[in-house]
Amino acid sequence: MNQEEKLKLLSDLIGVPSVNGREREVALILQSFLKSHGITAHLIDYDTDRSNLIASYGDKKTPVLGFSGHMDVVTANEKEWQSFPFALTAVGDHLIGRGTADQKAGVAAQAIALAELADAHAKLNGQVRLLFTVGEEVGEYGAQQLTELGYADDLSGLVISEPSSQDVWYANQGSIDYTVVSTGKTSHSSMPDLGVNALDNLVTFYNALQQALQSHQEESPILGKFHNSVTTFHAGDQVNTIPNHAELQGNARTIPEFDNTAFIALITNAVNRLNESSSMNLGLTINFNKMPVVSGKDSPLVHQTVDIAQEITGKNLQVIGMVGTTDSSEFIKAKTHFPIIVYGPGITQQAHQPNEFVSKRAYFQSIDVYRELAKRFLNKAND
Known part of the structure; x- marks a missing residue:
């Protein structure tokens, strides 16, 4: 395929405000x-206007190398952009648009690599399978659905095309x-004893959680420190009324040394202890629970990706862990164990940013890396 065709596919994908x-x-x-390249792709519906995509190429059923990326993007405030975010704009080596880095350039590159293998009638001792997903940004819904349907059970390896700055990631934090x-209980602020201040009780919980976490300073040599952040806090609607409702939301970034099970047990215990008081009525909901992933740093998949990428890009690649989460947290729930890496053309720091871009050169190089x-x-x- 020529470069114009490769750019057109990416442009078409960016043009959909998904x-x-x-x-x-x-x-x-x-x-x-x-x-158009002789490959049949199947859509797996998740919800109205939301479908995952599965496609494969190869002469044998096994082994199977998975290529995966997500098709959703985060919102874009047009006032912060120098160009329309849902149109691909080329400025020098930069291809600008919402989702270029995270993650439509990776998705397009993996699809093009499969098409080029088919065009060349490449003989493969196995097959390559595309697993393109919905809802990664808000819950990894598509990866969960495809895993539950068994599409990852026969994988021998998986490459996720999140923006990795063309380095290789073999581990990621949980979330x-x-x-x-x-x-x-509501009351007039002049008679607070007649009410129960939900905000005061929530502050008591917040302080108890912070104190409980003081004894947990675990750190992963691969993924760094465990982090917990309370990010939203809401209570009351009138200054002279004792609030009967208050709530907070938080996000914990977990590591194997202090994982999801351990943190959920800690926060549950904090709620239960405080609820022993008759004046307390706290409820806990876990909205999103994705485990940390540590794959094999010395797996053949890692070594082959590094060797090929260095040959094509001329760059000395790092093999490292990442602080974010990916669809790998769902795919690891498959019935078989297989190595998972993240390798993608986008710059990591460009994800979710105004004027998000991917390097045109890196985009073309990633196609070659995936194909080889x-x-x-x-x-x-x-x-």
Whole structure:
């Protein structure tokens, strides 16, 4: 394929404002593109206007190398952008648009790599499978659905095309979103003893949680420190009324040394202890629960990706862990164990930013990396 065709596919994907939805439009573009190269792609519906995409190429059923990316993007405030965010704009080597880095350039590159393998009638001792997902930004819904349907059970390796600055990530932190609601009793502020101040009780909880976390300073040599951040806090609607409702939300970034199970037990115990008081009525909801992932740093998939990427890019790649989460937290729940890496063309720090961009050069290089990795990984697996 020539560069104009490669840019057109990315442009078409960026043109769909798939902000927490509308992934079906993206999937249909990819399905049509793959069909034009003799590849049948299937859509797996998640919800109205939301569909995952599955496609494969290869001569044998196994082994299977998975290529995965998500088709949703985060919102874009047009006032913060120098160009319209849902149109691909080229400025020098920069391809600007919402989702260029996170993650439509990676998705397009993986689809193009599969198409180029098909165009060349490449002989593979196995198959490459695309697993393009919905809802990664808000809950990894698509990856969860595809895993539950068994599409990851026969994988021998998985490459996720999140923006990795063309480095290789083999581990990522887990993530927990939670909500704590405090229920009290309304009264006039001149007679506070007749009410129960939900805000006061929520502050008591916040302080108890912070104190409990003081004894947990665990740190991963790969993923760094455990972090917990309370990010929203709401109570009351009138200054002279004791509030009967208050709530906070928080996010914890977990590591194997202090994982999701441990943190949920800690915060649950804090709520339960405080609820022993008759004046306390706290409720805890875990909204999002994704485990940390640590794959094999010395796996053949890592070594082959590094070797190929260094040959193509001329860059000395780092093999490191990352602080964010990816769809890997769902795919690791498959029935079989397989190495997972993140390798993508976007710059990590560009994710979710105004005037988000990906390097045109990196975009084209990533296509070559994915194509050559598919051949080397599958052929080596059968040696």
